[in-house]
Amino acid sequence: MDELFYFPVYFGFLILLSPLFGYFMAYLLNAKSLPGESWILSFLFSGAPKEQTSKEYLKSLFTFHLLLGVFSFLILRFQNRLPLNPIHLPGMNWDLALNTCISFLTNTNWQAYSGESQLSYFSQMVGLAPLNFLSAGVGLSVLMFVGRAISASSESVFGNFWRDLYRSVFYILLPLSVIIAFLLVGEGVVQTFLDPVVINGISGNVQTIPLGPVASQVAIKQLGTNGGGFYGVNSAHPLENPTPISNFIQLFAILLLPGSCVFLYGKLVGSFRHAWTIFFVMLLSITLAFTGAYLSENTGASAWEGKETRFNLVESTLWMTATTAASNGSVNSMHDSFSPLAGGIGLFQIMLGEVIFGGVGAGMYGMFLFLILTVFLSGLMTGRTPEYLGKKIGKFEIKWTLVGILAPTFCILIGTVVSIFLKSGYSAHGPHALSQILYAFSSASNNNGSAFAGFSADTLWGNLSLGFSMLIGRFVVIASVIFVSSSLGKKIKAEASEGNFKTDTALFGILLLSILLLVCGLSFFPVIVLGPIFEHILMLNGDLF
Incomplete structure (x- = not known):
């Protein structure tokens, strides 16, 4: 039972540090000027960058991703002609290179390849590692736009994409990553440019142990909720995650900034209580998920199958729960090896x-769409004019809110159906085959990046369909929140009164959680029943897949 203290300690630190980091990020990202940036911004923009409208902000964002995507694609495609390739790996096939490029651009980090055996040091460091920083920086930038727009009144410009991105990367992500990388190196995570080590294994066979700049990539993959591992088995590899202490550092880094972003948003919109309400909805949800997954694993036959024995069951289950909640595709155990119910909980998250x-x-900013939907539906039920933080919600905002929420759902369900008919990617049969496909398209469409181990996506259909799902899940949602928030920013902000629907109470928190569960349940309950739930019932009867 001592291992269960891991959970309250972990979330105790998260509750303590998230508000502090959130407010610190708000200061850095919203300051008029910061030390050392004036000459860089003057060089890039020939003066101070001008404030941008929603269309200008999106244009800058899409242009940046297009140029960065072409650059990273060429590195992966032609890595055989580039330096730092000690074992002379060939370039990636075009469809796999495209999928990988999209994956890292969208903060998904879906890996249809094995990192140490298919990517050179150069591809890992120059092609992919920068995308870990930049994709996370884009997420912070979009959230800043949303926060500024909601707090504005009758305005049409809400910051500058390039300045937000620069500050996010160089003042937040890079310094924190350096600190975490040093801590991981101290725990034995590899950081070197040496050639792979060749040894004689216990059985006498020659074994090649790949090395590389691992700690630096692990730091940002966790801190930026990216998840793409240097090694194919990710954070279950002893050179990528060697000790329980390195495991805690990585696990805590996964939720630190997402938790802090709630309070960053609260600071921007001027409501400390509203931020705490959202935070505790998240905390309650992940607590219920962890409890259900842990109890299912602790009483099932799969308790230690597919788990790394260096970590106890709480560490493995909490990692699975945290990463599926935080859009981080890293693993320290195989999700496919969890009981059907525990794996289904991760899928549901x-x-x-x-x-x-x-x-x-x-x-x-994804939660922002559900906040708008909750206020709108609550207003309909009570006969009030829907209003969020002093801004009246109209037809335009609801239309784009639904587009942002339903676009990933469309990709999940359509992609799953087509893959079943094509018999593409999955290796299991029965309900577990459905779970494998459903998990893959859910992971891609919602930019998570983890997968059930039996699913093989390196096919033409798999690379292109999952790549398309990643693009929809990232950029349609971004466009939706930009359009909704900028529309609200142009409206006059009304003063709070007793007649307003309060968004900082326990009642609102319950409504928000109910809307989340209702939307997900209506969209996915039938396939979840046919997949994980049906498989779990059959497993209890002795039928395994």
Whole structure:
């Protein structure tokens, strides 16, 4: 039972540090000027960057991703002609390179390849690691736009994308990543440019142990809720996650910034209580998820199958719960090896839209859409004019809110159906085959990146369909929140009164959680019953898949 103290200690630190980091980020990202940035911004923009409208902000965002995508694609495609390739790996096939490029651009980090055996040091460091920083920085930038718009009154410009991105990367993500990387190196995580080590294994066979700049990539993959591992088995690899202490550092880094982003948003919109209400909805949801997954594992036959024995069951289950809540695709155990019910809980968290903490910035701006929907439905039920933080919600806002919520759902369900008919990717049969496909498209469409181990996506259909799902799940949601928040920002902000629907109470928290569960349940309950739930019932009767 001592291992259960791990859970309250972990979340105790999260509750303590999230408000502090959130307010600190608000200061850094909203300051008029910061030390050392004036000459850089003057060089880039020939003066101070001008404030942007929603269309200008989106144009800058899409242009940046297009240029960065082409650059990273060329590195992966032609890595055989580039330096730092000690074992002379060939370039990736075009469809796998495209999928990988999209994956890291969208903060998904879906890996249809094995990192140590298919990517050179150069590809890992120059092609992918920068995308870990930049994709997380984009999430913070979009959240800043949303927060400024909601707090504005009759305005049409809400910051500058390039300045927000620069500050997010160089003042928040990079310094924290350096600190975490040093801590991980101290725990034995590899950080070197040496060639792979060749040894004779216990059985006498020659074994090659790949090395590389691992700690630096692990730091940002966790801090930025990216998840793409240097090694194919990710954070279950002893050179990527060697000790229980390194495990705690990485696990805590996963939720630190997503939790802090809730209070960053609260600071921007001027409501400390509203931020705490959202935070405790997230905390309650992940607590229920962890409890259900742990009890299912602790009483099932799969308790230690597929788990790394260096970590206890709480560490493995909490990792699975935290990463599926936080749009982080890393693993320290195989999700496919969890009991059907525990794996189904992880799947359900992803299907919620990755808003229970979610990605850096992305979790909170995704939750913003559900806040709008909750206020709108509550207003209809009580006969009030729907209003969020002094801004009246109209037809335009609801239309784009539904687009942002339902677009990933469309990709999940359609992609799953087509993959079943094509017999593509999955290796199991029966309900577990459905779970494998459903998990893959849920993970891609909601930018998580983890997968059930039996699903093989490196096919033309898998790379292109999942890549398309990642793009929809990232950029349609971003466009939706930008349009909704900018529309609200143009409206006059009304003063709070006793007649307003309060968004900082326990009642609102209950309504918000109910809407989350209702939307996900209506969209996915039939396939969840046919997949994880049906498989769990059959497992209790002795039928395994």
